[in-house]
Amino acid sequence: MGVNGARLKRVAETGRAPVSLVIDGTPATALEGDTLLTAVLTNGRQLRVSEFGDGVRSGFCLMGACQDCWVYTEEGGRLRACSTPVAEGMRIVTRGATWPRLG
């Protein structure tokens, strides 16, 4: 289940209500109860690009400790994807940082 070729594979609970969001300008569908990390990675393969030039990241600890899953919203807000519930209408950017908004 999930988008073909996406990083995370749903193995159960696929009957949860759908939630719409936009990832890198493309409409995507996640499920209610997903974290933002799950929502993005069941639709694609990356969350963010390392600020230090070593490539793409897709999260690591999934428990709010490593801070390797912060994503940007289109407005420049920052969200820790593993501990933020997905919400209807979120607009997320995974390919390179926009200028961060303070807050």
Added chain:
Amino acid sequence: MAVHGAFAALAGKVEYLPETLAWNIQPGALHVARDGVARKLPFDAIILATGATDRLLPVPGWTRPGVYSLGGAQVSLKAQACAIGAKVAFLGTGPLLYLVASQYLKAGAEVAAVLDTSPNAARFKALPLMASRPELLVKGAALLWKLRRAGVPILRGVTPIAIEGDAEQGVTGLRVKDAQGRERQFGADAVAMGWHLRPETQLADLAGCAFEHDALSGLWMAKMEPDGRTGVKGVYLAGDSARILGADGAEIAGRLAASSVLMDLGIAVPVAEVTELHARRAVMDRFRRGLLKAFPWPGHLAAAVPDDTLLCRCEAITAGELRRSASALGAPEVNRAKALTRVGMGRCQGRYCGPAGQEVLAAARGVPLPEVGRLRGQAPVKPLSIATIAEDA
């Protein structure tokens, strides 16, 4: 579930603050933040139960997309009903390695291999201690049997060589050296890795607790009595952040710490129950020591991480840069090395580079591990938005 029921019964009698970050502690006050608003919570006594995270060993390629902490792989499956990939390799050591692999198998994911750095012989040496909880030994054997029956390759005594793939597309497989020194390759689109857990001790540190180096685990632990008391008045520890005893053990440690708080506040507690809790805790501590012998932390592998491997995930700093801080720059201990290289200064605050960084620095300086010290906790213990405002501002 029993815990949830007990907590529900307290509704209305306690102030419950979910989704709240405790980011600093000072004498008699805890600093918390929620939704961008910071508050100071005064206390007479505090039980710190801050948990643990996976203990990691850097392996070439471990920052590639598709590599997750072992605990994270379990969180994804249990809390989100998602496997971290279609074909998952498990690398590390400890009972959680086999448990999570079997949970993936049960959920219908393909398990590429279970690759354990602990040698077979270590298990036999640990048996006398592990016999303290025979039911868990039986459970472990059953897990192993299920994995073997499903045809999952299980290798012990491996040395990780590299996680293959590229920095854009992510993991395509991994290579290890087996116990006989032969190179083995396994195709996988995800890797779950972890070497037991490391306690989250930052708040205990900021509260002024003393620390001691535990030779068996190679970890620095806050000094405490089995009853949860620390040397600091009003500060108590429980759960995995104190000693890694697992879920049952955490519950016992919590009851013991709570009893100590009550006693110190002059409130009577049932002595017989406390005595029994101590006896049960001692059994669990014996088993804990058995596990650490059976599945030892491979400090020698951490010390030998190649120079060009990223040690610090946060800021992409290599093991070689840390070694240079020891040799060319003369850093005698990890906090000095942190100031020179930034290893431990990034957003994870040393949670994922710390244990391996200590080994790299100690080996580079040719001194025993305890001599390079430990990263001091710093507030805020997790990132705090610069826009956070004080409640009464």
